[in-house]
Amino acid sequence: MNDFWDQRFSGDGYRFGTEPAAFLTRQADRLVAGARALAICDGEGRNGVWLAGQGLRVTSFDASPVGVDKARALAAARGVPLDAHVSGVEDWTWEPEAFDLVAGVFFQFAPPELRARIFDGIARTLKPGGLLLLHGYAPRQVAYGTGGPGKAENLYTLDLLEEAFAGWQVLEGVDYDAEIAEGDGHVGRSALIDFVAVKPG
Numbered sequence: 001m002n003d004f005w006d007q008r009f010s011g012d013g014y015r016f017g018t019e020p021a022a023f024l025t026r027q028a029d030r031l032v033a034g035a036r037a038l039a040i041c042d043g044e045g046r047n048g049v050w051l052a053g054q055g056l057r058v059t060s061f062d063a064s065p066v067g068v069d070k071a072r073a074l075a076a077a078r079g080v081p082l083d084a085h086v087s088g089v090e091d092w093t094w095e096p097e098a099f100d101l102v103a104g105v106f107f108q109f110a111p112p113e114l115r116a117r118i119f120d121g122i123a124r125t126l127k128p129g130g131l132l133l134l135h136g137y138a139p140r141q142v143a144y145g146t147g148g149p150g151k152a153e154n155l156y157t158l159d160l161l162e163e164a165f166a167g168w169q170v171l172e173g174v175d176y177d178a179e180i181a182e183g184d185g186h187v188g189r190s191a192l193i194d195f196v197a198v199k200p201g
């Protein structure tokens with residue numbers, strides 16, 4: 001898996017570009033400077049670096065050392081601090097109640113069992129009242145073929161997310177189609193899910 005992503009991230013360009021997912025920028029009003037954020041499976045860093053640029057104190061991780069090197073380079077180029085780690089999500093230590101915000105964007109390499117463990121980790125590591133920003137593909141994306149793993153079982157439905165985060169305050173749950181252009185990795189009409197929720201407590 002790492003070799004696959006290392007190869008995809010090799011070369012000078014940024015596979016998914018250097019700008020954040022549009023979903024994240026739409027959440028700008030919810031961000032609090034100084035808040036502690038975790039960007040999971042952050043690839044080449046476009047999302048973690050953008051959050052750091054908003055004044056958040058960002059920790060990130062990804063399994064690809066090549067991706068993490070590029071994330072560090074992007075943070076340096078933008079002049080923002082980024083505490084970036086090489087780690088598989090399976091090995092990440094989800095420090096309890098440590099973060100004010102968790103951003104999870106396009107980590108749909110994870111099949112349902114691993115996804116459930118990741119969701120548990122997110123719930124553990126967010127502080128009570130912490131904010132979850134989740135963004136990914138919906139199952140009809142498989143037919144669109146413009147990005148993503150091509151495995152419907154890895155993709156999100158709103159029902160799945162509302163069940164996984166039952167009891168959380170859902171601020172946004174949207175299933176929609178949009179044209180996106182994120183590097184050359186995600187290009188064209190895409191079936192997307194935005195999910196924003198607050199951990200109870």
Ligand SMILES: C[S@@+](CC[C@H](N)C(=O)[O-])C[C@H]1O[C@@H](n2cnc3c(N)ncnc32)[C@H](O)[C@@H]1O
Nearest residue numbers: 005016041042043062063064088089105106109
């Ligand atoms: C589609 S990319 C998205 C990257 C980033 N979130 C973004 O939106 O630009 C999926 C990412 O998951 C990472 N990944 C794959 N398997 C992983 C694993 N087991 N643990 C952590 N990261 C993994 C890849 O290295 C890659 O960066």
